[in-house]
Every structure is written in structure tokens, then in C-alpha cells.
Amino acid sequence: MKRLIISILILTAFVATSFAADSGRANPRSMNFPPLRFDIPKAERVVLECGMPVYLLRDPELPIINISAMVRTGSVYEPASLSGLASLTGSVMRSGGAGGLAPERMDDELEFMASSVESGIGSDMGTVSLTSLTRNFSPTLKIFADVLLRPDFSEKRVDIARKHLIEGLRRQNDDPKEIAGREIGRAVYAGHPLGNVATPETANAITRQGMLDFHRRFFRVDNMILAVSGDFDRAAMLRELNAVFGKPAALPATVLPDIPQPAPVFAAEVIYGNKEVNQTVIRMGHLGVTKESPDLYALRILDYILGGSFTSRLTMEIRTNQGLAYNVGSHFDIGRRFTGSFIAETETKAESTAKAITLMKEIIAGMTREPVTDQELNAAREYIINSFMFGFTSPASIVTQRARLEYYGYAPDYLETYRDNISRVTKEDVLAAARRHLKPEAFKLVVVGDAAKFDKPLASFGSVHELDLKPKPETGK
Amino acid sequence: MKKVWLIALTMCLFTAQLHAAPAASVPRAGLEEKVIEHTLKNGMKLLMVERHTSPTVSAWIRFRVGSVDERSDERGIAHLLEHMLFKGTTTLGTKDYAAEKPILDRIEQTAQQLMAEKAKRETADKLRIAALEKQLAGLEADASKYVIKDEFFELYAKNGGTGYNAFTSRDGTTYLISLPSNKLELWAAIESDRMQNAVLREFYTERAVVMEERRRSYDADPESKLWETFVASAYLAHPYGQPTIGWMADIENLSRSKAEQFFHSYYTPNNSIVAIVGDINPAATIALVERYFAAIPPGKLVAPVSAEEPKQGGERRIELVAESEPTLIMGFHKPAINAPDDYVLDVISMILGNGRTSRFHKNLVVEKQLATDVGVFDAPGSRYPGLFVIYSNPRAPHSVKEVEDAVLAELDQLKNEPVAERDLQRILNKIEFEESRRMGTNGGLARNLTEYEATAGNWRYMIEYRRKVASITPADIQRVARQYFTRENRMVGFITKKGADLK
Numbered sequence: 005m006k007r008l009i010i011s012i013l014i015l016t017a018f019v020a021t022s023f024a025a026d027s028g029r030a031n032p033r034s035m036n037f038p039p040l041r042f043d044i045p046k047a048e049r050v051v052l053e054c055g056m057p058v059y060l061l062r063d064p065e066l067p068i069i070n071i072s073a074m075v076r077t078g079s080v081y082e083p084a085s086l087s088g089l090a091s092l093t094g095s096v097m098r099s100g101g102a103g104g105l106a107p108e109r110m111d112d113e114l115e116f117m118a119s120s121v122e123s124g125i126g127s128d129m130g131t132v133s134l135t136s137l138t139r140n141f142s143p144t145l146k147i148f149a150d151v152l153l154r155p156d157f158s159e160k161r162v163d164i165a166r167k168h169l170i171e172g173l174r175r176q177n178d179d180p181k182e183i184a185g186r187e188i189g190r191a192v193y194a195g196h197p198l199g200n201v202a203t204p205e206t207a208n209a210i211t212r213q214g215m216l217d218f219h220r221r222f223f224r225v226d227n228m229i230l231a232v233s234g235d236f237d238r239a240a241m242l243r244e245l246n247a248v249f250g251k252p253a254a255l256p257a258t259v260l261p262d263i264p265q266p267a268p269v270f271a272a273e274v275i276y277g278n279k280e281v282n283q284t285v286i287r288m289g290h291l292g293v294t295k296e297s298p299d300l301y302a303l304r305i306l307d308y309i310l311g312g313s314f315t316s317r318l319t320m321e322i323r324t325n326q327g328l329a330y331n332v333g334s335h336f337d338i339g340r341r342f343t344g345s346f347i348a349e350t351e352t353k354a355e356s357t358a359k360a361i362t363l364m365k366e367i368i369a370g371m372t373r374e375p376v377t378d379q380e381l382n383a384a385r386e387y388i389i390n391s392f393m394f395g396f397t398s399p400a401s402i403v404t405q406r407a408r409l410e411y412y413g414y415a416p417d418y419l420e421t422y423r424d425n426i427s428r429v430t431k432e433d434v435l436a437a438a439r440r441h442l443k444p445e446a447f448k449l450v451v452v453g454d455a456a457k458f459d460k461p462l463a464s465f466g467s468v469h470e471l472d473l474k475p476k477p478e479t480g481k
Numbered sequence: 482m483k484k485v486w487l488i489a490l491t492m493c494l495f496t497a498q499l500h501a502a503p504a505a506s507v508p509r510a511g512l513e514e515k516v517i518e519h520t521l522k523n524g525m526k527l528l529m530v531e532r533h534t535s536p537t538v539s540a541w542i543r544f545r546v547g548s549v550d551e552r553s554d555e556r557g558i559a560h561l562l563e564h565m566l567f568k569g570t571t572t573l574g575t576k577d578y579a580a581e582k583p584i585l586d587r588i589e590q591t592a593q594q595l596m597a598e599k600a601k602r603e604t605a606d607k608l609r610i611a612a613l614e615k616q617l618a619g620l621e622a623d624a625s626k627y628v629i630k631d632e633f634f635e636l637y638a639k640n641g642g643t644g645y646n647a648f649t650s651r652d653g654t655t656y657l658i659s660l661p662s663n664k665l666e667l668w669a670a671i672e673s674d675r676m677q678n679a680v681l682r683e684f685y686t687e688r689a690v691v692m693e694e695r696r697r698s699y700d701a702d703p704e705s706k707l708w709e710t711f712v713a714s715a716y717l718a719h720p721y722g723q724p725t726i727g728w729m730a731d732i733e734n735l736s737r738s739k740a741e742q743f744f745h746s747y748y749t750p751n752n753s754i755v756a757i758v759g760d761i762n763p764a765a766t767i768a769l770v771e772r773y774f775a776a777i778p779p780g781k782l783v784a785p786v787s788a789e790e791p792k793q794g795g796e797r798r799i800e801l802v803a804e805s806e807p808t809l810i811m812g813f814h815k816p817a818i819n820a821p822d823d824y825v826l827d828v829i830s831m832i833l834g835n836g837r838t839s840r841f842h843k844n845l846v847v848e849k850q851l852a853t854d855v856g857v858f859d860a861p862g863s864r865y866p867g868l869f870v871i872y873s874n875p876r877a878p879h880s881v882k883e884v885e886d887a888v889l890a891e892l893d894q895l896k897n898e899p900v901a902e903r904d905l906q907r908i909l910n911k912i913e914f915e916e917s918r919r920m921g922t923n924g925g926l927a928r929n930l931t932e933y934e935a936t937a938g939n940w941r942y943m944i945e946y947r948r949k950v951a952s953i954t955p956a957d958i959q960r961v962a963r964q965y966f967t968r969e970n971r972m973v974g975f976i977t978k979k980g981a982d983l984k
Contacts, residue, residue, distance in 0.1 A: 327689030390641025
């Protein structure tokens with residue numbers, strides 16, 4: 005028995021007498037189940053000698069150790085003229101060698117051990133991860149620490165990463181879904197670092213020195229949190245971590261520049277990209293909320309009812325009832341540091357483009373007019389509460405979740421109170437949240453497809469700004 | 482190449498994660514000791530693994546029938562049926578089946594008349610088509626009064642079920658769900674009902690949804706379109722060439738009657754494999770499955786596909802002109818999953834395309850910088866002879882031709898020079914790691930158990946895999962490379978950018 009030493013309490017899963025009827029087969033509509041109480045597994049929080057917080061959860065089920073470092077950085081800190089710098093830095097930290105170990109040697113050492121160390125930088129977080137068999141942990145940890153703190157940024161690997169970015173930009177208009185996804189993000193976050201995208205010009209302006217400087221600013225032992233899980237001995241693990249991370253940094257503490265929130269501007273726009281295809285990609289939306297919003301839980305419920313499940317209003321009407329789309333949905337992406345977004349999406353044949361857009365806007369607007377039904381509210385609450393445990397199915401997901409909550413500054417009891425907060429949401433709360441946060445009249449609407457085949461001109465939704473999707477003259481090398 | 486990449490990753494994970502070895506200091510039970518098998522009298526196969534990491538359970542049902550088993554007038558039916566099996570039964574998804582049924586029958590008659598009229602094409606009676614379409618819409622509106630929409634989903638969701646889904650491939654069809662572990666009986670009740678009493682209501686609306694799925698997944702995405710054309714061109718006789726979703730005209734002519742026939746022929750307990758992995762008590766789980774599924778009568782086993790692909794007698798080149806940057810796909814015909822040479826080709830696949838130490842990455846991406854990525858995977862299935870596939874995105878200004886030549890040079894190298902022992906050891910180490918890793922999720926384990934039981938005939942394929950790979954020698958690799966990587970056996974597909982200098 006390799007039960008996790010965590011607080012999961014299961015009351016007999018099968019009670020042989022719990023079903024009715026002679027057949028012994030119960031009706032799914034009225035079935036009763038043995039009770040199951042789920043307590044959120046705890047991870048231990050330890051602070052290393054250098055001051056770095058570490059979440060630990062030991063589980064010997066598999067002979068594997070996982071580590072994830074979360075570093076306070078992000079592409080929001082790169083200047084617009086260097087869009088792509090953070091992402092390239094994140095990738096070359098791993099591909100460009102570290103601690104004097106050349107790239108080819110690092111690849112060979114790691115892959116021979118079947119270990120992996122990977123790095124990346126997103127919009128508001130940098131991550132470096134480690135996975136290894138327990139018996140190969142120490143040599144893998146050394147490489148992990150070097151990638152995190154001492155990357156060499158080999159000039160050749162910097163050059164390759166830059167060339168790959170430029171090749172990606174050449175290909176960025178091949179798939180209509182990719183175009184629409186990028187353009188809705190640019191439109192919603194126009195004027196904010198979150199709305200910046202790389203171009204061949206910004207890619208060519210990125211240098212090895214730029215990466216070194218960007219890395220040095222953020223990747224310090226006093227600017228990150230670790231999540232450690234798997235098959236380890238606690239004392240030995242702490243000894244090894246203290247050995248590789250050492251003492252507190254001598255330098256003054258990192259001060260992150262203040263990045264303002266996106267300006268709360270809500271103005272409709274219609275953006276069109278021409279592609280000769282038989283199906284139109286449709287995206288619409290605007291700015292959303294941050295996790296500090298008192299409407300957070302009401303919006304989780306709203307999300308499920310409007311566009312976040314197979315029985316949501318958007319899916320039910322546009323897919324199930326009308327057969328207009330395979331994929332349709334909407335989502336409030338709750339902002340963890342910066343204001344999030346609300347985006348609705350679908351793809352439909354060119355001939356039903358206007359019909360689908362009109363229906364979507366109407367269904368979304370419906371959320372602001374009438375309260376949701378009791379049945380909808382209950383279905384959403386029950387799903388969110390009863391499926392909550394699926395956020396905690398592996399030791400790695402448990403520690404990463406805890407570290408992430410600290411990283412983004414969530415209230416310490418956020419997880420413990422989550423289900424109660426969901427259960428307290430009322431129909432009135434959902435309606436009030438919809439009225440505050442859904443503004444269909446101010447949607448940025450992005451449409452990529454073949455306008456000649458649309459059922460109505462796009463201009464009926466507002467004045468149309470057409471994207472230039474033609475390739476630019478070569479600027480790459 | 483995101484789409485193909487995904488396929489590549491999935492397939493690679495499968496081929497890479499085969500086999501077992503207790504090398505760690507603490508002895509841990511491997512897959513072999515953990516899997517509990519039970520076969521019902523009606524032929525249904527049950528595989529279980531007990532894991533108490535979280536109070537959750539994953540339940541997967543695999544039917545040994547996929548699009549490869551379709552006749553030519555059924556192309557697309559395996560996948561469309563998969564969608565239809567979410568629509569309920571005679572008791573779920575309906576308010577009153579007795580009242581609903583006659584309307585469903587009239588919908589079917591009307592839809593068939595409509596398809597027959599449309600099939601006349603130029604000589605079709607347009608007025609009759611319009612009248613039939615109107616009649617169909619009216620009947621569908623009548624029928625919808627009786628429907629409880631997506632009741633399976635509602636029942637699972639309110640009980641905390643996640644990942645409720647299904648997928649269809651050439652080789653098979655799988656239905657999956659994860660549930661809190663105290664709710665497993667809900668799965669047994671719904672799935673046993675679905676296996677016997679499914680009602681394919683809302684058929685013609687769902688058929689329109691599948692057409693949108695086709696447009697989204699293939700028509701409007703150049704790389705996927707190239708992929709579909711490439712596979713179809715690789716098979717003249719064997720049904721592996723047909724796209725699982727069906728060609729558009731195939732989908733337009735599928736009927737509920739055809740789907741029902743396919744369902745009754747193949748969705749029988751003796752064609753099914755169930756994997757239940759997670760927080761379970763195996764004895765109680767066997768009793769539960771017996772209680773709900775034992776009474777379902779067995780049917781006929783799915784017959785093997787008799788078509789055989791004739792030997793390809795020369796290179797076949799496929800071009801797609803599209804609004805898209807160039808892409809290259811190369812393929813070589815290869816044997817089905819249990820053939821000894823298939824293991825050797827798996828090793829070659831890892832040497833060429835797995836990780837940063839792979840030859841394609843080191844030589845084509847890092848040194849020559851001809852491409853941004855080069856990958857290797859198996860497709861389109863494993864029950865029957867498939868393809869060893871190499872794909873790449875050339876990096877401008879390098880052309881498809883330059884990448885193609887460089888790929889061929891790497892293949893020649895494999896024929897001419899024995900691979901180093903360290904390369905083979907690295908692969909064995911990777912396989913050993915995957916053996917541990919794959920034990921770490923309920924869903925992943927359920928997926929592998931059902932997949933290998935269905936395609937290789939026995940889930941123990943995973944256990945024997947490392948031993949088989951360990952016996953492969955550098956000479957085997959040279960022999961297999963020489964035998965399969967020939968011009969006569971080669972498929973090449975590529976995208977040429979529209980507006981380029983086309984003559």
C-alpha cells in the first residue's frame with residue numbers, strides 16, 4: 005500500500021447494499037452514493053538558508069522527483085521594442101548551456117539519465133522544471149540550478165533561437181485560428197505590454213547581452229519559490245537544496261518595476277482578416293477582472309453556465325440545437341496580476357458567419373437581462389464543488405498549486421474556502437456580476453475568413469478594420 | 482506543424498513508454514504485479530489498477546472498431562456514431578421515448594428521401610428538396626420537445642465527473658470519464674445502458690456539427706489538409722487511407738440507419754475492453770461490472786480487414802498548393818505493431834527524432850539549421866501495416882528539397898554505419914523512466930492498457946517491450962534501415978506556397 009501520507013479520508017467506496025431494485029442496477033437519475041469527504045492535501049512549507057520558500061510533498065509511489073521553480077519575471081518587463089526577449093531568454097537558458105557545461109554535453113548528460121530540465125518565461129512568470137529518476141537526482145539538480153542561476157547563453161544557440169522566432173513569425177498567418185487568437189489578444193490589451201507581439205524587427209534587436217541582463221535582473225535566489233515532490237528523503241533533500249542555492253544574495257533585494265494595469269477602455273471594434281477558407285474563425289471579447297474582484301466566485305458560476313461546459317448556453321444553442329459549430333465557448337480568464345479577459349469563440353462555415361456572431365452576442369447579452377435558472381445555478385455549483393478534487397490528483401499538482409498561490413499572493417485560505425464560496429453564490433450575484441463585467445456592445449470582434457461568402461457583410465457589426473496578412477519583405481538573416 | 486506535432490507527441494509517448502524494470506533501490510510493484518484482469522462470460526475484458534493517490538477513478542471503454550472497419554459507403558460512420566452515443570438511451574435523454582420514437586422514424590424516412598433526391602445532382606427536383614428540408618426541420622422541432630439535452634453529461638458533471646469525452650481512430654473507439662471514486666456505479670449504470678439501449682436522436686443536427694469539425698480540423702488548416710491527402714495517397718487498397726472523419730460527401734450521405742447498423746454490429750461486450758484505474762477495491766469493482774454488464778449478450782467479433790495494400794512500386798510525391806509556408810512530410814510503409822521489425826523501427830524513430838540528442842535535431846536543426854523542427858512518428862494506426870513518418874518545417878530561405886536531401890542523407894547514414902552502444906543504452910534508459918512515469922496518472926494508465934490490449938492483442942506488450950528493445954543490435958538497425966528506407970517504399974508530401982513561382 006503506497007498511500008500518500010496526506011489527509012484523504014475515504015469512507016468505504018462500495019456499499020454492497022446501496023442499490024435498490026431486484027436487478028441490483030440503480031437509476032442514474034436518482035442514484036445515491038456512499039459519502040466521500042475530500043480534504044485538500046497539505047504540503048510542507050520550508051525556507052532555505054538563502055531565504056527561498058520551498059513547498060515539499062513526499063510520495064514514494066514512483067521512483068521519480070519533480071521540481072518546479074517559479075520566478076518573479078515575465079514578458080511584461082520587456083520593452084515593446086524588444087518583444088520576444090523574455091520568451092527567448094527563457095528558452096536559451098536551457099538550450100544555451102549553463103555553469104560551463106556546453107549545450108551538447110548538457111543535452112547528452114540529461115538524456116542519458118532520462119532526466120529533463122526545461123525553462124520558459126511567460127507573461128508574468130518564469131519557470132524552470134526538473135524531472136528525474138530518484139537515483140539520478142543529484143547530477144540533475146546540479147544542472148537545474150545552473151540553468152536557473154548560471155546560464156551561459158551560447159552565442160550560437162542565441163542565434164538559432166532568434167532564427168526560430170523569425171521563422172515562426174513567417175508562419176504566424178498560416179492557420180486562421182492562430183491569427184484570430186493573436187489579434188483578439190492584441191485588441192483587448194492594446195496599449196499595454198500584454199498586447200505586444202514580436203515582429204521581425206523586435207526579434208532582430210534581441211542580443212545575447214540583452215538576454216544576460218534580463219536573466220540577471222530576475223533569476224536570483226531571493227526572487228523565486230520552489231515546489232518539490234516525489235520520492236525523496238526530507239533531510240537529504242533540504243541538505244542538497246541548501247548546498248546548491250547557498251546563502252542569501254549579497255546584492256540588494258530585487259525591486260520589480262511597477263507595471264500599470266491595462267486602462268479600462270471599452271470600445272467596440274471589428275477586425276477582419278482575409279483567408280480563402282470554407283470556415284470562419286470568430287473571436288469576441290474585452291477586458292475582464294483580477295482575482296481580487298468580489299465577483300470572482302459568481303463569475304466562475306457564470307462561466308460554466310454561459311460557455312464553459314458541454315451544456316452551457318452557447319454550446320447548447322449554437323452546436324447542439326443549430327449545428328452551426330463544432331467548437332463554441334466563452335471564458336473569463338481571471339487575471340492573477342493584471343486584469344484578465346473575457347473571450348468568446350467559435351468557428352462556423354462561411355455562409356453562417358453573421359448568424360453565429362449575432363447569436364453569440366445575443367446569448368451573452370441574455371446573461372445581463374435575466375437571472376439564470378435554479379437548475380443552471382445548481383448544476384454549475386455541483387460540478388465545481390464535486391470535481392474540485394481533480395485539482396489535486398498528483399503530488400506535483402498539489403505542491404505546484406500551493407507555490408503558485410503564494411507566488412500570486414492569494415489569501416492563505418483560498419483553497420480551503422473555495423467550495424464554500426462557490427456554494428454561497430446566488431442567482432442575483434450571477435446577474436449582478438454579468439451586468440458589471442459583460443459588455444457585448446463594446447466587444448472587440450475578430451473575424452478571419454472569406455468575406456465574399458459571408459451571409460451578411462461584416463460592416464453590419466460596425467466599421468471594419470482589415471488586417472494586413474501579406475508577408476513582409478524579408479528582414480531575417 | 483502544430484497538429485501533426487500533437488499526433489507525433491502522442492504516438493511517441495506511446496511507442497516510447499513501453500516496458501518494465503525494477504532498478505530503483507526500493508522495490509516497487511511494476512505494472513505486471515499491479516494489473517488485475519477479469520473477463521466476463523459475455524467476452525468483455527476488464528483491466529484494473531488500484532492506486533490511492535487521490536480519491537478519484539478513471540474509467541475507459543475501448544471498442545475494437547474504428548474507421549478501418551468501415552465499408553466504402555460507411556466512411557465517417559465510426560466517428561459520427563461516437564458523437565451520437567452522447568445523445569442518450571430509451572430512458573435517459575428523453576421525457577417520453579414512446580411518444581418520441583414515431584417522430585424519430587419519420588425524421589429518418591424524410592432524411593433518406595432528401596439524400597436520395599440530392600444524389601440525383603443536376604437532375605434533382607429543387608422544389609422537392611426544399612419541401613423535404615422544410616418537413617425535416619418541422620419534424621426535428623417536434624422531436625426536440627421530448628429531448629432532455631445532454632443528460633449523460635449533466636449526470637456525470639453534477640457528480641463531479643471530468644474529462645467526459647470519446648475519440649475515434651482508424652483502430653478503435655474509446656469513451657472515457659474520471660469520477661470521484663465513490664461515484665463509479667454511476668459510470669456502470671450509464672455505460673451499460675448506452676451499450677444496449679442507445680438512441681441516436683438529433684442525428685442530422687449532429688451530422689452538421691461533424692461537418693464543422695471537418696472544416697475546422699482539415700479544410701481550413703493547410704498542414705492538416707496536407708496530412709489527410711498524404712495518408713490517403715499512401716493507401717490505394719487498404720482502408721487505412723480513408724480519413725477517420727470521412728470526406729465531406731461521405732458525411733453528407735450518412736444516415737441514422739447506417740449508424741444504428743454499425744452500432745448493433747460492433748458495440749458488443751466481446752468487442753470491448755474496459756480499464757478502471759484509481760481508488761478502487763478490485764473485488765468490489767468486478768462485482769459492480771458483473772452486475773451491470775454481465776447480462777448484455779455477446780455479438781459477433783469484428784472481422785479482420787481483408788484488404789492488403791499492394792507493394793508500393795516507386796516514390797509517390799504529393800503537393801498541396803496553399804496559403805501557407807512550406808512543410809515536408811516523408812513516409813515509408815512499415816509492418817503492424819507486433820512484427821519484430823516494428824520494434825527496430827521504434828528504436829530508429831528515437832535515434833532520429835526523440836529529444837535534443839536525436840540526429841535530426843543535432844544535425845538539421847542545430848548544425849545545418851535547415852529546419853526549425855524535424856520529428857518522427859507512426860501513423861495512421863498500428864493494427865495493420867502503417868507508415869514511419871518524418872515531418873519538418875524548413876527554415877527560410879532553405880527549401881523543402883534541401884531538407885528532404887538532408888533527411889535522406891541521415892537515413893543513408895543509418896544504413897551504412899552501425900549506431901553507437903551509448904545511443905542504444907540511452908533509449909533503454911528512457912524506456913525505463915517511462916515505465917515508472919506512466920504509472921503516475923489514472924487516465925494515462927487506463928489509456929495505455931486499453932490501447933495495447935486492443936492493438937497489440939495484450940496489454941503485456943508494455944511489459945515485454947524493453948526486453949525486446951534490449952535485444953536489438955546495431956546490425957538489426959542497419960538491416961531494417963536498408964529494407965524499409967528505399968525510394969520504392971517512399972511517400973513524400975509537401976506544401977508549396979500559393980503565389981510562389983508555379984508553372
